[in-house]
Every structure is written in structure tokens, then in C-alpha cells.
Amino acid sequence: MPTEVIHCAWLLTMAEGAEPIPDAYVKIVDDKIVEVGPWQDGVAADADVVTDARTKLVLPGLVNTHTHAAMVLFRSLGDDYPLYTWLQEKIWPLEANLTAEDVYYGTRLAINEMLCSGTTTFADQYFFMDEVAEAVAESGIRAVLSRGLLGSDAEVETKLEEAIEQAKKWKGKADGRITAMLGPHAPYTLSPAALRQIVTAARHYQLSLHIHVAETRDELEEIGKNYGKRPVAYLAEHGLFSRPVLMAHGVWLDEGEISYLAKQKVAVAHNPSSNMKLASGIAPVAQLLKAGITVSLGTDGAASNNRLDMFTEMRTASLLQKVANNDPTVLPAETALKMATIDGARALGLGDQIGSLEPGKKADLIMIDLEQNHLTPCFNPASLLVYSARGSDVAAVMVNGKWLVKEGRILAGDEEKVRTAAAECAKRLAQLQQGK
Ligand SMILES: N[C@@H](CCSC[C@H]1O[C@@H](n2cnc3c(=O)[nH]cnc32)[C@H](O)[C@@H]1O)C(=O)O
Ligand SMILES: [Zn+2]
Known part of the structure; x- marks a missing residue:
């Protein structure tokens, strides 16, 4: 059992009520954290490896709770449109030509971008889920995967069968790094019958649901026109909230819906950059x-962001709420950090395994290099992380007790190969689109 002790300048455990600890240590045995606290002589006495991080800040790995990883292939191919136009005229025609190989390399590229900017777990909703899972397994990252379900009832039936098989096949695989959900796409892309069928399957197989809800005003209008209801009521009518729900967006929610979602213990994945870029609200x-x-x-996907950098999302979430509420005390740095770590873990049903650095939890952690102009001085580590830091400040990343990034680069050493292969896939897809 290899034992590693990390000696760091600052430690943010994100445990309930914990303050940042200066001159601290984390002790890791295999894939788990066994001790954290202020550095003392002797804490590393039984360590096989002592990592000197005395110029670094250590915190839990960030949890990206809503993305479509392989959409990195479409980065910049459909900028500056509203959601419906973007999906129907730009993205879906591009996705129609996607192959399993495209999704594999796109996901590998996205994972490299996420790891290098401090994300250690992501929740994905896409297709070719076997290839997404292979990419996760090979890269060492942790993920909650769902196969997106949308289209005609007949299509959904086939995709749902596939999704259930894939969920069974991958659950707990890659040393327990992979879990699965079902991914009904959105209220406007599924019929009531299809929705009910998905909910029934989720109950039968005890799966949670990852769905886009109340993203745009257009959605509100369309669901209102078709069903005479708001999206939440429509989904509730078909039993969606009888399962744990990870709701992406939740932009257009009223007070009644907010208290209903609280009662149903729905988790909301907020995507501030995507919401701002598509002007969703x-x-x-x-x-x-x-x-x-x-x-x-x-x-969200890199085609509507266009980054996969959780530091950007923390900062943007905080600034956006301040200006929207005309109140600079809203969403302080500590809250943004919680949302990106422990609350992200809870939203994915992984709150007892990851999201904070506490004995018994998985060793998913990141290090920030403090010896940089824009991170000096360090009076308040949480503030520094949310308002000043960027993804490129991540020096090292450990997932499940294994170092995946050191000195800001992927240790597996195939970054360039993945980048070249993904760029080739993207080029072919863009050309196919143009040739139409
Ligand atoms: N097209 C696939 C399933 C797609 S899954 C996830 C879908 O979500 C789409 N998507 C990405 N971002 C957003 C968003 O912000 N709102 C709604 N859908 C999105 C994405 O383009 C993708 O089509 C099939 O044939 O089975
Ligand atoms: Zn999305």
C-alpha cells in the first residue's frame, strides 16, 4: 500500500465549516485520503513518497456537472446564435455525421482540457457512450455518463435500450470511476409517452436523470403552446421527479417551481457561460x-462556452449573480467554490465519495501554483481561486490516488497525438457540413 504525503502552502479541504489551513498536509493511501491537517514533524514518517508543494495551494478536484465533452470538435463552428437556431441549423447537422471515432477523440481532447484546468469529475450527456466511457477509462478521470435521449418515440425506444445496456455495462467500471444516469434531453425534444417510458426505466433500473430544463424563454413558450403548462409542471406530470434529477440550466423558474424543486431535492447544474453566450437568460x-x-x-459543451474551464464558471457565476441582483454580497467566493466541489459531488450523487478532502474520501485533488504575478499576495485563498485564478494555473492533478497532471501537462504523454487526431476529425466534420 503506497503512502503519499503532500506538504502544501495552503489546504482548502471544503469540509463543512473548515477554514483554509496554511502549511498543511494531505496523506493518501492507495486511492483514498487518510489524514489532513496542519503540517507537523513526523506526519510523513511512514510515507513512501513526500511531495513538496510548499509553493502550492491544494483543493478538491473540480466537478463539472454538465457537459457534452465531444462537442469540443465543434468549437467555433456555430458561434453567436440563440439556442434553437444553434441546435437545429448548426449543431444537429454536424452531429448527424459524427462517428464513434470522432466521439472518442473529441472526448479524449475534452478530458485533457478539463484535467489540465483542474476538473477531476464530469457529467456528460452525449451519444456513442461506449467510446465516451473508453476515453474516461483510459484517461484516468472520473465521470457520470448518460446517453442523450431525444427524437421520435421509435427512436427513443431504441436509444433507451442502448442507454440501459451501456449504463449496466459501465456502472462501477474503471476502478469505480464511472457511474451512469439516463439522459432525457429536454422537454421540447421528447413526447409525453417517451418521457414516461424513460422515467419507468429509470425507476426499474434505479437510475438518476440528467436533463436540460427551462433553458430559454422559447422553451417556456413552446411547452406552454403544446401542453398548456410550464416545463417543470409538464415534467412533473409525467413522473420525472420520482427519480433523483440533475437539472441542467433551470434559467426560467418561478418562485413556486423553486420551492417545488427544493422539496423534490432536485439538483440544478448552472452553466453561466453557456447561458450568457446563447443569451438564454x-x-x-x-x-x-x-x-x-x-x-x-x-x-455545457465547448460549442456554447467555448471553454471547459471550471475556474471561468466559478468567476462568471459569482459576477453574474452580483450584477443580476444588484448586490455584491451575493454568491461570494466561498459559495462559488462549494458549487464547484462538494455541491457538484452531491449533485451527481457522489457526495460521500468526492468533493472534499476528508479522511475516507477518494483522493481527487488539484494543486495551484501560487508563485505567479496574478496570484500574489495570497490573503484569502478562496477569493484568489474564484476571482484571480484561471484553469492554466493548475500545476498538478490527482484522481483516485493517481497523478494525471504534473507541471501543468498530462502525464500519459499522448496530448499531442490526441490533439492531432481530434483536429482531423473536426476538419472532416466541418468539410462535410460545408459540402452540403
Ligand atoms: N444526437 C444524439 C444525442 C445527443 S445527446 C445531447 C445533445 O444535447 C445537445 N446540446 C448541447 N448543448 C445544449 C444545450 O445547451 N441545450 C440543449 N441541448 C444541448 C447536443 O448538441 C446533443 O445533441 C442522438 O442522435 O442520439
Ligand atoms: Zn447541455
């Missing part, structure tokens, strides 16, 4: 938090 994050809802952060 401003999610009522301050109100959601006040209602006691678990609010986490996500990047």
Missing part, C-alpha cells in the same frame, strides 16, 4: 440557494 441562482437547492456548476 440569468438563472435565479441566489434564489435557488436560498431555497436550499443544491446548485452545482457546469461548462
Whole structure:
């Protein structure tokens, strides 16, 4: 059993009520954290490896709770449109030509981008889930995967069968780093019958649901026109909330819906950059938090962000709520950090395994290099992380007790190969689109 002790300048455990600890240590045995605390002589006496991080800040790995990883292939191919136009005219035609190989390399590229910017767990909703899972398994990252379900009832039936098989096949694989959910896409891409079928399957196989809800005003209007209801009521009518739900966006929610979602213990994945770029609106994050809802952060796909950098999302979430509420005390740095770590873990049903650095939890942690102009001085580590740091400040990343990034680079050493292969896939897809 290899034992590693990390000696760091600052430690943010993100444990309930814990303050940042200066001159601290983390002790790791195999894939788990066994001790944390202020550095003392002797704490590393039984260590096989002592990592000197006395110029670094250590915190839990960040949790990206909503993305479509392989969409990195479409980065910059459909900028500056509203959601429906973007999906129907730009993205879906591109996705129609995607192959399993494209999704594999796209996901590998996205994972490299995420790891290098401090994300250690991501929740994905895409297709070719076997290839997504292979990419996760090979890269060492942790993920909660769902196969997106949308289309005609017949299509959904086939995709649902596939999704159930894939969920069974991958659950707990890659040393327990992979878990699965079902991914009904959105209220406007599924019929009531399809929705009910997905919910029935989720109950039968005890799976949670990852779905886009109340993202745009257009969605509100369309669901209103078709069903005479708001999206949450429509989904509730078909039993969606009888399962644990990870709700992406939740931009257009009223007070009644917010208290209903709190009662149903729905977690909301807030994607501030995507919401701003598509001009979808401003999610009522301050109100959601006040209602006691678990609010986490996500990047959404790189075609609507266009980064997969959770530091950007922490900063943007905080600044956006301040200006929207005309109140600079709203969403302070500590809250943004919680959303990106422990609350992200809770939103994915992994709160007892990851999200904070506490004995018994998995060793998923990141290190920030403090010896940089824009990170000096360090009076308040949480503030520094949310308002000043960027993804590129991540020096090292450990997932499940294994170092995956050191000196800011992927240790596996195939970054360039993945980048070249993904760029080739993207080029082919863009050309196919143009040739139409
Ligand atoms: N097209 C696939 C399933 C797609 S899964 C996830 C879908 O979500 C789409 N998507 C990405 N970002 C957003 C968003 O912000 N709102 C709604 N859908 C999105 C994405 O393009 C993708 O089509 C099939 O044939 O089975
Ligand atoms: Zn999305």
C-alpha cells in the first residue's frame, strides 16, 4: 500500500465549516485520503513518497456537472446564435455525421482540457457512450455518463435500450470511476409517452436523470403552446421527479417551481457561460440557494462556452449573480467554490465519495501554483481561486490516488497525438457540413 504525503502552502479541504489551513498536509493511501491537517514533524514518517508543494495551494478536484465533452470538435463552428437556431441549423447537422471515432477523440481532447484546468469529475450527456466511457477509462478521470435521449418515440425506444445496456455495462467500471444516469434531453425534444417510458426505466433500473430544463424563454413558450403548462409542471406530470434529477440550466423558474424543486431535492447544474453566450437568460441562482437547492456548476459543451474551464464558471457565476441582483454580497467566493466541489459531488450523487478532502474520501485533488504575478499576495485563498485564478494555473492533478497532471501537462504523454487526431476529425466534420 503506497503512502503519499503532500506538504502544501495552503489546504482548502471544503469540509463543512473548515477554514483554509496554511502549511498543511494531505496523506493518501492507495486511492483514498487518510489524514489532513496542519503540517507537523513526523506526519510523513511512514510515507513512501513526500511531495513538496510548499509553493502550492491544494483543493478538491473540480466537478463539472454538465457537459457534452465531444462537442469540443465543434468549437467555433456555430458561434453567436440563440439556442434553437444553434441546435437545429448548426449543431444537429454536424452531429448527424459524427462517428464513434470522432466521439472518442473529441472526448479524449475534452478530458485533457478539463484535467489540465483542474476538473477531476464530469457529467456528460452525449451519444456513442461506449467510446465516451473508453476515453474516461483510459484517461484516468472520473465521470457520470448518460446517453442523450431525444427524437421520435421509435427512436427513443431504441436509444433507451442502448442507454440501459451501456449504463449496466459501465456502472462501477474503471476502478469505480464511472457511474451512469439516463439522459432525457429536454422537454421540447421528447413526447409525453417517451418521457414516461424513460422515467419507468429509470425507476426499474434505479437510475438518476440528467436533463436540460427551462433553458430559454422559447422553451417556456413552446411547452406552454403544446401542453398548456410550464416545463417543470409538464415534467412533473409525467413522473420525472420520482427519480433523483440533475437539472441542467433551470434559467426560467418561478418562485413556486423553486420551492417545488427544493422539496423534490432536485439538483440544478448552472452553466453561466453557456447561458450568457446563447443569451438564454440569468438563472435565479441566489434564489435557488436560498431555497436550499443544491446548485452545482457546469461548462455545457465547448460549442456554447467555448471553454471547459471550471475556474471561468466559478468567476462568471459569482459576477453574474452580483450584477443580476444588484448586490455584491451575493454568491461570494466561498459559495462559488462549494458549487464547484462538494455541491457538484452531491449533485451527481457522489457526495460521500468526492468533493472534499476528508479522511475516507477518494483522493481527487488539484494543486495551484501560487508563485505567479496574478496570484500574489495570497490573503484569502478562496477569493484568489474564484476571482484571480484561471484553469492554466493548475500545476498538478490527482484522481483516485493517481497523478494525471504534473507541471501543468498530462502525464500519459499522448496530448499531442490526441490533439492531432481530434483536429482531423473536426476538419472532416466541418468539410462535410460545408459540402452540403
Ligand atoms: N444526437 C444524439 C444525442 C445527443 S445527446 C445531447 C445533445 O444535447 C445537445 N446540446 C448541447 N448543448 C445544449 C444545450 O445547451 N441545450 C440543449 N441541448 C444541448 C447536443 O448538441 C446533443 O445533441 C442522438 O442522435 O442520439
Ligand atoms: Zn447541455
